[in-house]
Amino acid sequence: MTRLVVVGSINMDLVTVAPRFPAPGETLLGERFVSVHGGKGGNQAVAAARLGAEVHMVGAVGDDAFGQPLCDALVAEGVDVKHVARIENFSSGTASITVSGGENQIVVVPGANARITPAQVSDARRVMACADAVLVQMEIPIETVEATLRLGHELHVPVILNPAPAQRLPTDWLQLTRYITPNQHELAILLGAEASEDFRSLMRRSPCPVVLTRGAEGAWFREGGEPQHQEGFHVEAVDSTGAGDTFNAALAVFLHEGLPIAVRKACAAAALSVTRLGARGGMPHPAEVDALLARQRG
Secondary structure (H helix, E strand, O other): OOOEEEOOOOOOEEEOOOOOOOOOOOOOOOOOEEEEEEEEHHHHHHHHHHHHOEEEEEEEEEEEEEEHHHHHHHHHHOOEEEEEEEEEOOOOOEEEEEOOOOEEEEHHHHHHHOOOOOOHHHHHHHHHHHOOOOEEEOOOOHHHHHHHHHHHHHHHOOOOEEOOOOOOOOOOOOOOOOOOOOOHHHHHHOOOOOOOOOHHHHHHOOOOOOOOOOOOOOEEEEEEOEEEEOOOOOOOOHHHHHHHHHHHHHHHHHEEEEEEEEHHHHHHHHHHHHHOOOOOOOOOHHHHHHHHHHHHHH
């Protein structure tokens, strides 16, 4: 069984389905509202657990009405929450999400996620030392991201950095990372480059290996040599929220099979994740991934 540590955000997602996205200043009647558990860290933890990994979560929730249900939802999926802090007098993280035509617009309020500290990462040293990989994103304080990269490097545990929301990072931080998993826009920001630059050129300039997501087109990956392409899988998209989180989780879970296979399985898992509403609604189990791969081969 793959052992993973996820360091990242835990949110309550407030999802509105609408016929289209409202224009600035416009009031629009929605079609449906649901509240679902989310956050990039929580999503990646759940997706990895559903794919069969042993997952330990490092994060934080508030002492509001959302805090305990957020933790309970992770536990129900088999995620260990011993390293999830409960921050007093603080709200849990939230994400207000509008969904239309299979696309989404998101506003995130960090809440307790802004209180995840390097000390929490240090406290998780023992579980990190036993992990096959560590996943970290950037919805948490940047100093905590750095602490995760440095501890993973020290322990010789591969760290996968999902640089979202993106900001420019020092080269020496990126050199501590086993893989970064941006889209083209995020990679340009990460490297301080022009967004118009060809993504393959950006991948060649990265100081660490890159797995670049391209939505329905699949993914490109480079670990030395020229970038290689993995085609996407055709599905009927309902909600793309959480697709990137599912991709990252699957990449980490299947990394032991080699990068090309892991990227292929990650693309399949991400495609399945968009077929149902909610960030976690479509996150697949291994049998579903295998079935999609078998249909593609057929």
